[in-house]
Amino acid sequence: MLIIKMMRYVNGIFILGFWLFCYSCVKAPSPLQPVPSAAQIEWHKMETYGFVHFGLNTFNDMEWGWGDTPPSTFNPTDLDCEQWVLTMKNAGMKAVILTAKHHDGFCLWQTQTTDYHIGNSPYKNGKGDIVRELSDACRKHGLKFGLYLSPWDRNNSHYGYPEYVEIYHKQIEELTSLYGEIFEFWFDGANGGDGYYGGACELRSINPKEYYDYEKARDIIYENNPNCMIFGGTVPTIRWVGNEHGEAGATNWCTSFVDNNDYISLYNGCSDGDVWLPAEVDVSVRPGWFYHKKEDHLLKSLASLSVIYYNSVGRNANLLLNFPVALNGKISPADSLRVVTWHDIIKNELRHNVLKNATVTADNVRGKNFSPDNVIDDDWDSYWSVKDGYDGGLIVFSFDKPVRMNRLMLQEYIPLGQRVEEFYLEGQLDGKWFKIMPSDSMTTIGYKRILRFKTVELDKLMIFFEKSKGPLCINNIEAFCAPVLLSPPVIKRDYYGFVHLNIPDDEAVVYYTVDGSLPDNSSTRYDKPFMFNDKGVIKAVTYDSVNDKYSDVAVRHLDLPASSFVVSSPSDSYDKIFDGDGLSSLNLKMNESFIELTFNDKQKISGFRYLPSQNRNVTRIITDYLFYVDGKLVSSGSFDNIENNPIEQVVEFEPVTGKTVRFVPVRNTDNAGYCNVAEFSVIVE
Ligand code: FUL
Numbered sequence: 001m002l003i004i005k006m007m008r009y010v011n012g013i014f015i016l017g018f019w020l021f022c023y024s025c026v027k028a029p030s031p032l033q034p035v036p037s038a039a040q041i042e043w044h045k046m047e048t049y050g051f052v053h054f055g056l057n058t059f060n061d062m063e064w065g066w067g068d069t070p071p072s073t074f075n076p077t078d079l080d081c082e083q084w085v086l087t088m089k090n091a092g093m094k095a096v097i098l099t100a101k102h103h104d105g106f107c108l109w110q111t112q113t114t115d116y117h118i119g120n121s122p123y124k125n126g127k128g129d130i131v132r133e134l135s136d137a138c139r140k141h142g143l144k145f146g147l148y149l150s151p152w153d154r155n156n157s158h159y160g161y162p163e164y165v166e167i168y169h170k171q172i173e174e175l176t177s178l179y180g181e182i183f184e185f186w187f188d189g190a191n192g193g194d195g196y197y198g199g200a201c202e203l204r205s206i207n208p209k210e211y212y213d214y215e216k217a218r219d220i221i222y223e224n225n226p227n228c229m230i231f232g233g234t235v236p237t238i239r240w241v242g243n244e245h246g247e248a249g250a251t252n253w254c255t256s257f258v259d260n261n262d263y264i265s266l267y268n269g270c271s272d273g274d275v276w277l278p279a280e281v282d283v284s285v286r287p288g289w290f291y292h293k294k295e296d297h298l299l300k301s302l303a304s305l306s307v308i309y310y311n312s313v314g315r316n317a318n319l320l321l322n323f324p325v326a327l328n329g330k331i332s333p334a335d336s337l338r339v340v341t342w343h344d345i346i347k348n349e350l351r352h353n354v355l356k357n358a359t360v361t362a363d364n365v366r367g368k369n370f371s372p373d374n375v376i377d378d379d380w381d382s383y384w385s386v387k388d389g390y391d392g393g394l395i396v397f398s399f400d401k402p403v404r405m406n407r408l409m410l411q412e413y414i415p416l417g418q419r420v421e422e423f424y425l426e427g428q429l430d431g432k433w434f435k436i437m438p439s440d441s442m443t444t445i446g447y448k449r450i451l452r453f454k455t456v457e458l459d460k461l462m463i464f465f466e467k468s469k470g471p472l473c474i475n476n477i478e479a480f481c482a483p484v485l486l487s488p489p490v491i492k493r494d495y496y497g498f499v500h501l502n503i504p505d506d507e508a509v510v511y512y513t514v515d516g517s518l519p520d521n522s523s524t525r526y527d528k529p530f531m532f533n534d535k536g537v538i539k540a541v542t543y544d545s546v547n548d549k550y551s552d553v554a555v556r557h558l559d560l561p562a563s564s565f566v567v568s569s570p571s572d573s574y575d576k577i578f579d580g581d582g583l584s585s586l587n588l589k590m591n592e593s594f595i596e597l598t599f600n601d602k603q604k605i606s607g608f609r610y611l612p613s614q615n616r617n618v619t620r621i622i623t624d625y626l627f628y629v630d631g632k633l634v635s636s637g638s639f640d641n642i643e644n645n646p647i648e649q650v651v652e653f654e655p656v657t658g659k660t661v662r663f664v665p666v667r668n669t670d671n672a673g674y675c676n677v678a679e680f681s682v683i684v685e
Contacts, residue, residue, distance in 0.1 A: 026367025029471040032417030036276040039227035044447040049095035050088035051322035053289040056106040065104030067154030067196035074121040079329025081137040087336040091343040095144035105155030135179040146184035157198025187232035239277045242266030246283035246308035248317035251443040254278040281312035284322035287616040291324035293644040303504035305342040314450030349482035358397035375477040383413040383475035397461040404481045406455040411476040420445045422467035428460035484508040484544040488554035492580035497561045498529040512540035559681035565597040577680045582614030585678040594664040607652035607683035613676045624666040629658035
C-alpha cells in the first residue's frame with residue numbers, strides 16, 4: 001500500500017515537473033511579417049531628435065532660396081554647434097539631423113563638387129565646415145548625427161542632366177565617408193522645378209523616382225553606414241507622416257507598401273503592408289523651417305508642443321523637431337528654453353508609473369516566460385504573450401488601494417511584428433466596472449502608444465485586447481497621473497462682448513477677476529464665456545487643485561466693446577476687427593479707406609491699439625498712421641520694427657475729449673494698395 005502511495009506521489013511530482021518544464025520551455029510566437037530590422041528597432045528607441053535648418057536662406061530671410069545668392073552672404077558671427085547639441089540633449093533628444101544642403105544648393109561643408117559652399121564664405125575666413133563642427137559636437141556630447149541633403153539643387157548648372165546625379169552621389173559619398181557614423185539620411189521630396197541653375201534661370205522638371213538613382217545613393221550610404229535609416233527617395237526605411245504640423249494618425253501601422261515606389265497612407269500606415277516602414281513626424285518649433293525674425297513671436301507654446309509629443313511619440317512615430325538656427329549661428333534663447341521646458345513637463349507627466357506595484361493577471365498566458373508580470377518589469381525584451389490560435393486577451397492590474405491615473409502607455413514587442421488592432425480600457429472602483437475614455441475603442445499600439453484621458457480613480461484597471469493579428473506580445477504597460485498643464489489662459493473677447501478664457505487642459509480650473517486684482521481660487525471660477533460689455537482689465541489663472549499650484553497670470557486690457565460705438569465708415573467686414581481673432585482681418589484701401597468710430601457718448605480718448613494679421617507670411621502691415629479725434633489730428637507716427645515683430649501696437653497720448661475717432665493708414669510694409677487690420681480698439685479713460 002505504502003509503495004503504491006509513494007509511486008503515485010513520485011508520479012505526481014514527475015507529472016508536475018514535466019508540466020512545469022513544458023510550461024517554461026514554450027516557444028515564442030512566430031514573427032508576424034513584416035518585422036523591423038535590428039537598425040529599425042534601435043531607431044524606434046530613439047523617439048525624439050532635433051533637426052537644424054541653417055544656411056544661406058537664414059541670411060536671406062527665405063524658406064526656399066532660388067540658388068543665386070553669393071556665398072559671401074553667409075556670415076554667422078557667433079556660431080556654436082555645442083549650444084545646439086546641448087539644447088537638444090537637455091531636451092532629451094538622442095540625435096540631430098543637419099541640412100547640409102537645402103534646395104538652394106549651398107553646401108555647409110568643404111565639398112569638392114561645387115564652388116557653392118561654405119569655403120567661399122566669410123565664415124572662419126573660408127576655413128569653416130559646419131558638418132564637421134556639428135558631428136564633432138555630437139560625438140563629444142553623446143548624440144547621434146544625421147544629414148539632410150536636398151536632391152533638388154537650384155544653384156547647380158547641371159541640375160536636370162546626368163552630370164548632376166553624379167555630383168549628387170559624390171556629395172553623398174563625401175558626407176557619409178568623412179564625418180563618422182550617420183544614423184539617418186534625409187532625401188527631401190521637394191522638386192519645385194524652377195531655379196537659378198548657374199544663370200539659366202529656367203524651369204527644369206525631372207522624374208524624381210528615376211532621375212536621382214536612389215538605389216545607387218543607398219549603396220553609397222550603406223558602404224560606411226550599414227545601419228543608416230533612409231528617409232524619402234525610392235528606397236526608404238522610414239516614412240514621412242504626410243504633414244508638417246506634427247501629427248501621426250491615431251491608427252498608425254509601422255507597416256506599409258513600397259509599391260512602384262509610392263508609399264500608401266503616410267498618416268496611418270497600412271495594416272496589410274508588406275514592408276516595415278515606420279513614420280517620422282517632422283515639425284518646426286516656429287512656423288518656418290528657417291529662422292525669420294518676424295516669427296519670433298510665433299514660437300510654439302508649451303501646450304502645442306505637448307500636443308505634438310502625444311500625437312507623434314504617443315502615436316507610434318518618432319519626432320524630428322526642428323530648430324531654425326538664428327543669424328548669429330545659435331538657437332535663440334527663447335526657443336531653446338521653450339523646448340527644454342517642454343521636455344521637463346513631459347518627463348514630469350510620465351514620471352511615476354502607478355502600475356509598478358500592481359498585481360497583474362491575464363486570462364491567457366502562453367507559458368512561464370510570457371507571464372503578464374513582464375509588462376511591468378524593466379526588461380524591454382520580456383513580454384506577456386498568449387497561446388497560439390488566440391487573437392486577443394485580457395490583462396488586469398489590481399491595486400492594494402485606489403490609484404489615480406490619466407495617462408496609459410502601451411508597447412508591443414515589435415521585433416515580432418505589430419499586432420494589436422483593437423482594444424479598450426475599463427476601470428473598477430468599489431466593485432463597479434466602467435469604461436475609461438479616450439474613446440470607446442482604440443486601434444493600434446506598435447512600438448509605443450500613449451493615451452490621455454480624464455483622471456480616474458481605480459481599484460482595478462483592465463485592458464481588453466479585442467483584436468490582434470496574432471498572439472499578443474506586449475512588453476510594457478505603464479500608467480501615470482500627470483499634473484494639470486499649467487498654461488495661463490488665453491483671454492479673448494468676441495464681437496458680441498463675450499469673454500473666452502481658453503486653456504489646453506480641460507481638467508484644470510480657471511479663476512478670473514475683472515477689477516484688476518490678482519486672481520486665485522477664491523475669485524470667480526470660469527465655466528463658460530461671460531459678457532463683459534465694458535472697458536477694464538481681465539486677469540486669469542489656471543489652477544491645479546490637486547497640487548495647489550497656479551499658472552502665470554494672464555492679463556488682458558479690454559477697451560470699450562463694439563456695442564459702445566457705431567462704425568461710420570462703411571464696410572461689410574468691420575466685425576472682423578472687433579472679434580478678438582488675430583487670424584481674421586480687414587483689408588483697407590490705402591489713401592482712401594480708414595477706420596472711423598463714433599461713440600454713443602463723449603469720451604476722454606487717450607490712445608488706440610492695432611494688431612496686424614497674425615497669419616504666417618503676413619504682408620501689407622501698417623507702418624505709419626494718422627489718428628484724429630473729432631476731425632483734429634492728435635497723433636501720427638510709425639510702428640517701429642512691426643515688420644519683424646508684428647505684435648499688438650499700443651499708442652498712447654494726452655487725453656482728448658471727443659466722440660468720433662478716425663485711424664488712417666499712411667504706409668504699409670510692402671507699399672501695397674491695401675493694408676490689413678486684424679484687431680483695433682480705442683483706449684479711453
Ligand atoms: C520640406 C522642404 O521643402 C522644407 O523646406 C523643409 O526642409 C522640410 C523639412 O521639408 O519638404
